[in-house]
Amino acid sequence: MAEEARSAPEIVAQQLAQDEDAYRELGARLRAAPPPSVVTIARGSSDHAAGYLAYLVMTRLGCPVASLPPSVVTLYRAPLRLPGGLAVAVSQSGQSPDVVGALSACGAAGAMTAALVNQLGSPLAQAAATTIPLRAGPERSVAATKSFIASLSAMARVVAIWGEDAALLDALQALPETLAAASESDVGPLVGALSGEERLLVLGRGPGFSIALEAALKFKETCGVHAEAFTVAEVQHGPMALIDERFPLLVFAPRGPAQAGLVRVAEEFRAQGAKVILVGPAGLPGVDLAVPASPHELLDPLCQILAFYLAAAALAEARGLDPDAPRRLKKVTKTL
Template sequence: MSATTSAEHEEHPGRIMSGEMAQQPAVLRRILGEGAPRIREVASAIAAKKPRFVLLTARGSSDNAALYAKYLIEIRLGLPCGLTSMSTTTAYGARPSLADVLVITVSQSGGSPDLVASTQAAREAGAVTLAVTNNPDSPLAAVSEFSIDIMAGPEKALPATKTYTASLMALHLLVEGLRGGEAPAAGRLPELAGRILGRQDEVRALASRYRFAERMVITSRGYGYPTAREAALKLMETSYIPALAYSGADLLHGPLAMVDNVSPVIAVVPDGKGGKALQPVLDRLRGRGADLFVVGPAPQVEAASAGFVLPTEGVPEELQPILEILPLQLLAYEVTIARGQDPDAPRALAKVTETR
C-alpha cells in the first residue's frame, strides 16, 4: 500500500467498503435491466438439456450465495441439489459420473484455481457447467459451457458486499428462467435496497451495543439461513469477532447451551415459512434471556432486545435475502469502525483464494 493510500485509510477508514455497499441499488437495477435478457437466454438453453440434479461449487461469500441457490432450486424447481466437496476432485482425484448434472460455479473473481479445476473436471465428466461470476473474461468462464456476468463492476474492498447481492439476484433470475417464468417482484428491490442503506445512522446506533462483544451467534431458517452465514462471515473478516452461524434447528441441538445474556444473538427472521419455522427458536432464546437482535418484520423486532425492521411487505420470501443482508453489512462495517479498526484492511485476507 502506498503512503498516500495508507494516509487515506487512516483518515477515512472503511471508505471503500462503504462506497461499494452504497452501489448495490444501482447494481441490482443493472442486472434487472441489462443482465436479465442474457440470464433468460442461458436459462432457456440449460432447461432444454433437462438436468436431473444440480451441484453448486463456491468458496467464501460465493458459497453463501450458492447455498441460497440451493434453497431456490430445491423449492422452486423441485430438483435435488448438493454442494460440491471440491477436494474430492482437486486433492483426491475423484472423477464421478456427472451426465445430466448441472454444475453451477459461483465466484466473484472467477480465478480461484480449485474452482477452475473442479469445473473443468465436471465438464470432462459430462456435466452441464455454468459460471456465475463478476469477471466474464475469467479462467472460470473460459472452462464453463455457459456463463453469467453478475455485472457488479470492480470490487476493491476485501469484504464482498455488492458482488454478494448481485450473485443472489443473478441466481434468482436464473432459477426463474429455468422455471420458464420471470421475476416481476424483483423490480422493487433496488428502491427498497436504497431505503435500507439510507438508514445507516440507525445501524450505527445499534452497533454501539456490540462494540465490546467477544463473540456472536447468528441464526435463521429457510431462505434466511444463507444470510446468517454471510453475516457471520462479514463480522469475522472485518471486526474479527468470532461469529457462529447456525440453522435454528441445529442451534437447538446442543449449541443453545452456550447462549447467555452476555453474548449477542442475531436472528434473521424471514417474513414467511422460514420465520414461522424459526419461532420456537426465538421463544427458547427469549426464555434464556438472550440479548436478541432481530432483522425482520416489525412484530419480531418489537419482541426482541433490539433490531432492524425490514420492509418486506409484498416481497416474496425467496427474494428477501437480497434485502436481509444489507443491514448486516452495515452492522459489520459500523461495529468495525466502533472498535477502531479499518474494514478496508482486514488482516491476512486476499480477494482470490489460492487453494487446491
C-alpha cells in the same frame, strides 16, 4: 465496504437491464433437458451465495442440489459421474484454481457447466459452457458486499426464468427500490448491542441461512468477532448449550415458512436472558433491526444482508478496525 454496499441498488438495477439473452438461453436449455441434480462450486462469500441458489432450486423447482467441495477433484481426484446434471460455479474473481478445476471436471463428467462470475476474462469464465456476468463492477474492499448481493439477484433471476416464475421476475424489477430503502435502515441498535462482544451465534433458516453464514464471516473478517452460523433447527441439536445469560445472538428472520420458528426461538432465548438481536421486516414482533420487506419473500435476504453490511462496517470502525482491509486477508484468494 459501506460505500460498495450502498451501491448495491444501482448494481442490481444495471444487472437486471443486461444479459437477457444469456439468462433466457440458459433457462431454455434447462427446461428442455431438466437436470436430475445440481452441484455448486464456490468458496467464501460465493459459497454462501450458492447456498441461496440451492434453496431456490430445491424449493421452487424440486431439483436436489449439493455443494461440491473442490478438493474432491483437485486433491482426491474423484471420478465424478454427472451425466445430464448441472454444475454451477460462483466467484467474484474467477481466479481460484480449485474452483476452475472442479467446474472443468464436472463438465468432463457429463454436466452442463455455468459460471456466475464478476470478472468476465477470468479462467472460470473461460472454463464454463455458459457464463452469467454478475455486473457488480470493481470491488475494492477485501470484504465482498455488492458482489454477494449481485450473486443472489442473478441467482433469483436464473431460477425465475428457468421456472417461468412471472411473480418472482416482476419482484426482481422492483428490488432495487427496496434495496435503496434497506440501505437507510437504522443499524444503531445492532452496533450498540455488539460493540463490546467477542463471540456470538448467527441464526437463520431456508434461503435466509445463506445470509447468516455470510454475516458470521463478516463478523470474523471485518470486526474481529468469533461468530458461528447455524440454522435455527441445528442450534437446538447441541450448540445451544453455549448460550447463557447475556450470550449474544443475531437472528435473521425473513418472511416465509421459516419465519415463525425463527421468531419463536429468538423469543425463547431472550426469555432465558440471552442478548438477542432480531432482524426482520418492520412490524415483526420483537424486531430490533427493522429492514423493509422486499417485493417477494425470497428476496428479503438481499435487503437484510445489505442492512447488515452497513452495520458490520460501522461496528468494525467502532472497534477501531478498518473494514476495508482485514488483517492477513487479500481480495483474490487462490487455493487448490
